[in-house]
Amino acid sequence: MAITTTGRPETPTGRTPRGGDLLAARRRRSAARSLGVVGALLAAFSVYAVIDGGLTLYLQRVIDGATNGVLYGMVALALVLVFKATGVINFAQGAMAMVGTFLAFTAFDKWGLPLIVAIIVGMAISAVAAAGIERTLIRPFDPSNHLAITIVTLALYLAFNALAALLWGFDPRGFPSLFPTGSGDYLSIAGARLYYTNLGTALFVGLVVLVLHLVLSRARLGLAFRCVATNVESSRLLGIHIGRTVQGSWAIAAAVGTLAGCLAAPTTYLDPTFMDKILVYAFAAATLGGLDSIAGALVGGVVVGLSIALLTGYIPVLGGQFALGCAFFVIIAVLQFKPSGLLGRRTQDRV
Numbered sequence: 001m002a003i004t005t006t007g008r009p010e011t012p013t014g015r016t017p018r019g020g021d022l023l024a025a026r027r028r029r030s031a032a033r034s035l036g037v038v039g040a041l042l043a044a045f046s047v048y049a050v051i052d053g054g055l056t057l058y059l060q061r062v063i064d065g066a067t068n069g070v071l072y073g074m075v076a077l078a079l080v081l082v083f084k085a086t087g088v089i090n091f092a093q094g095a096m097a098m099v100g101t102f103l104a105f106t107a108f109d110k111w112g113l114p115l116i117v118a119i120i121v122g123m124a125i126s127a128v129a130a131a132g133i134e135r136t137l138i139r140p141f142d143p144s145n146h147l148a149i150t151i152v153t154l155a156l157y158l159a160f161n162a163l164a165a166l167l168w169g170f171d172p173r174g175f176p177s178l179f180p181t182g183s184g185d186y187l188s189i190a191g192a193r194l195y196y197t198n199l200g201t202a203l204f205v206g207l208v209v210l211v212l213h214l215v216l217s218r219a220r221l222g223l224a225f226r227c228v229a230t231n232v233e234s235s236r237l238l239g240i241h242i243g244r245t246v247q248g249s250w251a252i253a254a255a256v257g258t259l260a261g262c263l264a265a266p267t268t269y270l271d272p273t274f275m276d277k278i279l280v281y282a283f284a285a286a287t288l289g290g291l292d293s294i295a296g297a298l299v300g301g302v303v304v305g306l307s308i309a310l311l312t313g314y315i316p317v318l319g320g321q322f323a324l325g326c327a328f329f330v331i332i333a334v335l336q337f338k339p340s341g342l343l344g345r346r347t348q349d350r351v
Contacts, residue, residue, distance in 0.1 A: 031342060031343050034338060034342045034343075035299075035342055038303060038342065042303075042306060042307075042310075045310055045314075046058065046062075046310075048314070049061070049310060049313075049314050052314055053313075053314065055190055055191075056190055056191035056192055059189055059190055059191070059192035060191075060192040060193065061309045061310060061313045061314075062192075062306065062309070062310075063189070063192055063193070063194050063198070064309050065305040065306040065307075065308060065309025065310060066202070066302055066305055066306060067198040067201065067202055067305070068267075068281075068305040068308070068309070069285070069301045069302035069303065069304055069305020069306060070201060070202045070205045070206075070298070070301060070302060070305070071201070071205070071260060071263060071264045071267075071278065071301070071305075072278065072281040072282050072284075072285045072300075072301035072304055072305055073205065073209070073282075073285050073289075073297050073298035073299070073300060073301020073302060074205050074208070074209075074256065074259070074260035074263065074264075074297075074298075074301070075093065075094065075097065075257060075260045075261075075264075075275075075278055075279060075281075075282035075285075075301075076282040076283075076285035076286035076289065076297035076298075076300060076301050077208075077209060077212065077256055077260075077294065077297040077298065078090075078093050078097065078253040078254070078256045078257035078260065078282075079093055079253070079282060079283070079286045079291070079297070080286055080289075080291060080292065080293065080294060080296075080297045081212075081225075081249050081252050081253040081256065082249050082250060082253045083286075083291045083292060084216070084222075084225040084226060084249065084292050085224075085225040085228050085245055085246050085248070085249030086143065086146075086149065086228070086246055086249065087146060088146050088149045088150055088153070089150065089153070089283075089291075090153045090250075090253065091150065091153040091154050091156075091157050092153045092154070092156035092157040092160060093153075093253065093257050093279065093282075094157070094257075094275035094276060094278065094279030094282070095156065095157045095159075095160035095161050095164075095275065096126065096129075096130060096156075096160060096254050096257055096258075097126075097254075097257035097258055097260055097261035097275050098160065098161075098164060098261060098272060098274065098275040099126070099160050099163065099164055100122045100123065100125070100126035100254065100255075100257065100258025100261060100262075101122065101175070101258060101261035101262050101265050101270060101275075102164060102167070102168050102270065103121070103122040103125050103126065103258075104118045104119045104121065104122030104123075104258065104261075104262050105118070105122075105173060105175055105265075105270060107121045107122060108176070115176055115178060116178065119178075119258075119259065119262045122258050122262065123254075123255040123258045123259055124255070126254040126255055126257070126258040127251040127252070127254050127255040128251070129254065130250040130251050130253065130254030130255075131247050131248075131250060131251040133156065133250065134246060134247045134250040134251075135243070135247060137152055137156070138152060138246070138250070139243050139246070139247070143228070143232045143242060143246065144232055161272055161273070164272040165272045168272070170271055170272060171271070172269030172270065172271045173269065173270040173271070174266075174269065174270070175262070175265035175266050175270045176266065177197050177266035178197075178200065178201075178204075178262075178263075179196050179197040179199075179200035179201065180196045180197065181195070181196075181197050181266070185197070187199070197266065201263050204263070205260075205263070205298070206298070208256070208259070209294060209295065209297070209298045212252075212256075212294055213294040213295055216294060217294075221245075221248065224240050224245045225245060225249060226292070227240055228240060228242055228245050228246065261274075261275060264278055277323075277324065280324055280327050280328075281301075281304055281305075281308070281323075281327050282301070283327070283331060284300070284304045284327040284328070284330040284331050285297060285300035285301035285303075285304045286300060286341075287300070287330070287331045287334045287335065287341060288300035288303060288304060288330055288331075288334050288341055288342060289301070289303075289341050289342055289343055289344070290340055290341030290342060290343045290344020291341060291344060292344050293341065293342075293343040293344050295343055296341055296342055296343035296344055299342060299343060300341065300342065303342075304326075304327060304330055307326055307330065308323045308326050308327070311326055312326070
């Protein structure tokens with residue numbers, strides 16, 4: 001590679017790379033190395049798993065872990081949307097998704113709406129409510145005062161749980177699935193079963209993540225999110241409306257969270273606590289993938305789901321109760337060794 005008179009390397013096209021191009025290339029190499037390390041660890045453990053329990057059992061656990069991980073990634077996506085605009089983790093995200101799922105269930109069960117319409121209604125009500133919450137409870141605080149906003153989200157978590165218990169009680173309810181759920185509705189892969197409901201959920205989540213990634217990476221809305229999260233004062237100077245940007249992130253995150261809750265509810269029972277564990281796994285997924293990366297949320301969710309399924313399945317001493325411990329271990333390990341996550345952007349503070 002030739003060197004220009006400025007001392008910078010010259011690309012094969014003869015153009016001197018700009019600082020942004022070099023930074024982007026460096027981020028891509030770093031992400032590739034990180035993903036390579038994670039892939040190598042999973043591959044090494046997979047060899048042990050196949051030898052220990054056979055191929056069919058291994059494939060079944062991989063399918064179960066990946067499909068669960070897709071749901072974790074969906075909730076993590078809602079966390080990332082708020083973080084990209086505010087730089088704050090919304091601890092009430094799971095409770096908001098739970099209430100939105102109850103609203104969708106009510107629209108289906110009580111109002112007689114078709115399931116897909118009921119889910120859309122639940123998402124719309126959740127988005128409007130989240131926009132109102134941001135306007136009345138979040139916006140009065142200084143956007144740079146992250147501690148105060150975090151405490152408000154914790155209070156909202158408690159309030160939404162109490163509200164759901166008051167309105168719907170603690171009796172578990174069965175939530176219908178958007179996809180076929182019969183005993184014979186599955187694909188057989190080397191003896192392992194991939195049910196159509198899991199396949200449909202994974203494809204649907206992948207489509208949602210792709211659309212949001214394109215919108216937030218190529219539209220002005222995504223740029224506004226990143227600007228507000230990076231520097232509020234600079235965003236004001238650029239003419240960005242801080243309040244509307246943050247309000248938009250809360251509304252979109254609430255709608256996405258409600259959709260995730262409606263996709264997760266058929267795999268368990270619907271009650272005021274059904275999103276609590278999923279939220280912990282989603283925190284781990286968002287941390288692993290990168291708190292500012294849309295694609296990283298899904299990647300992190302799948303890796304967390306696979307890790308939980310394989311570790312608890314093939315290490316008997318851990319047992320199923322270690323699932324939450326595995327999620328916390330992922331969070332601690334990522335914060336210790338790679339705080340920006342697998343696909344996140346490393347930030348630098350000027351002093």
